[in-house]
Amino acid sequence: MITETETFHSGFVALVGRPNVGKSTLLNRLVGQKISIVTHKPQTTRQRINGIVTTDNAQVVFIDTPGIHVAGGKLLNQSMNRAAQEALDDADVIVQMVIAGQWRPLDEQVQQQIQASGRPALLVVNKIDQVKQRQELLPWLEEHVDAGLWRKVLLVSARNGSGVDDLMVSLGELLPAGPPLYPEEQVSDRNLRFMAAELIREQLLRYLHKELPYGVHVQIERFDEQTKPLEIDAVIWVERASHKGMVIGKQGAMLKQIGKASRLQLNRLIGRPVHLSLWVSVRPGWQSNPQTLRDSGFID
Ligand SMILES: Nc1nc2c(ncn2[C@@H]2O[C@H](COP(=O)(O)OP(=O)(O)OP(=O)(O)O)[C@@H](O)[C@H]2O)c(=O)[nH]1
Ligand SMILES: [Mg+2]
Structure with a gap:
């Protein structure tokens, strides 16, 4: 139910990262329905898909994007990377996803693209269900995560939902005040x-x-x-x-x-x-x- 428009927040949140980090899994988890396909193969998502979450005080439009990759010569791959870049340009807030314990050159590249965009950004360290002890992650976090760059760093499992509520709260706070952009019952922009x-x-x-x-x-x-x-x-x-x-x-x-x-x-x-x-x-x-x-x- 949407009640007070004065304190209502709304906007676009881009989910970006290299292929296979779990962007679409997180989108489905956030929306509570399967609206974006998920497989164990990289480059599953090919086009941007908006997933809409409406709560009492915010509407967050998540943009699921194709994984940013080395595109080569094919126009399809170039269009996939462009879709991700456009989402970065359109978003009010950016969420970069990485896999806990992995920091590849492509993760670094995505981080640089986010920095260049100048938008507020959060880092989601996903797949923490695969990490036995969270303490094991500390040296990795210290080596790769520059806390100054991120509004927040969250440890999440898109698969089992751990950390996802905290992510929603953080995003609601970062979005600008404004009315809902989609009808409250709508969950996706795709037919x-x-x-x-x-x-x-x-x-x-x-x-x-x-x-x-x-x-x-x-x-x-x-x-x-x-x-x-x-x-x-x-x-x-x-x-x-x-x-x-x-x-x-x-x-x-x-x-x-x-x-x-x-x-x-x-x-x-x-x-x-x-x-x-x-x-x-x-x-x-x-x-x-x-x-x-x-x-x-x-x-x-
Ligand atoms: N263990 C574990 N696996 C996960 C988690 N999130 C996603 N996965 C798995 O990771 C694989 C890739 O997930 P996707 O959601 O398709 O990843 P993506 O980032 O959307 O990938 P592209 O669309 O190819 O860019 C799938 O096999 C998921 O089941 C998680 O939190 N934990
Ligand atoms: Mg995907």
């Missing part, structure tokens, strides 16, 4: 169609090996809410003809497995039975094709 494509891509990342999942994209061709069960047709893009066979598998076994796992996720997301049809289409070089990336919302 069901986008989330459906993401859930299917999550299963592709889970089931496909090595580099193959990085070359896939899911395009929803039909999302018919009038039918019972709800009908979803989706096309999985792959970069090469040889990849098509790998996604389909022997006698269609792989695609069947991915379809089944996706359907279960979609049923949960939408709250009613879904009929899912999947196709695989070869789109050579889609990751570097500006028109394709524009049509799919990766670049403006």
